[in-house]
Amino acid sequence: MRKSKKNFVGILGGTFNPPHKGHIFISNYALKRLNLGEIWWIVTKKNPLKKTKKNFQKRSENVKNFVTNRNIKIMEISDSEKTVYTIDVIEYLFKNYPNKKFIWLMGVDNLKKFHLWKDWKKIFYNIPIAIFDRPFYSLNIATSKVSSFFKGKKISTKSVKIFKYMNPPTWIFLNNLTHPDSSSEIRNRINERK
Numbered sequence: 001m002r003k004s005k006k007n008f009v010g011i012l013g014g015t016f017n018p019p020h021k022g023h024i025f026i027s028n029y030a031l032k033r034l035n036l037g038e039i040w041w042i043v044t045k046k047n048p049l050k051k052t053k054k055n056f057q058k059r060s061e062n063v064k065n066f067v068t069n070r071n072i073k074i075m076e077i078s079d080s081e082k083t084v085y086t087i088d089v090i091e092y093l094f095k096n097y098p099n100k101k102f103i104w105l106m107g108v109d110n111l112k113k114f115h116l117w118k119d120w121k122k123i124f125y126n127i128p129i130a131i132f133d134r135p136f137y138s139l140n141i142a143t144s145k146v147s148s149f150f151k152g153k154k155i156s157t158k159s160v161k162i163f164k165y166m167n168p169p170t171w172i173f174l175n176n177l178t179h180p181d182s183s184s185e186i187r188n189r190i191n192e193r194k
Helices: 021-033 056-066 086-096 108-116 120-126 139-143 145-149 157-165 183-193
Strands: 008-014 038-043 072-076 101-107 129-132 171-174
Touching: 008 021, 008 086, 021 038, 021 101, 021 129, 038 056, 056 072, 086 101, 086 120, 101 108, 101 157, 108 120, 108 129, 108 139, 108 145, 120 145, 157 171
Parallel strands: 008 038, 008 101, 038 072, 101 129, 129 171
Antiparallel strands: none
């Protein structure tokens, strides 16, 4: 028996420093294209591969004030000063929401360093991954260690309607629509004004 649409949840994790229209765009596109019930934004305390200077509570408040779509929920997973890795988030979600089916959502820009993420292969073996195109980053698909390792697990966009029912490892690259916003570019523009 298939789960109802509301049980399928897209997970978009990050520092959201700051949240922007690109995050909204990916979330709305995932809701529609992957036919998901909800998107959960996981606001992380820090990214081990980035310098996150802005206060976690402030970032979290910014995200809550930014999101207006009732199908996008905000979640915080923080454990004092401990770094919470993607694999920790996935295990937490599986343990606490056993009736949900999760899809990991990410921009293609993350592929370049994905093999540096803690237990990156384990992530792929545990959750289907939808990768969204971003301007100027499409080449990451062809050059990343991850897409090469899991090359045989990539599914065609023709199968997008059944993607959410597939078991990992499986991934899809959605490359038709893109949004130019980037958190780092927004931060740079803000710093230039100071």
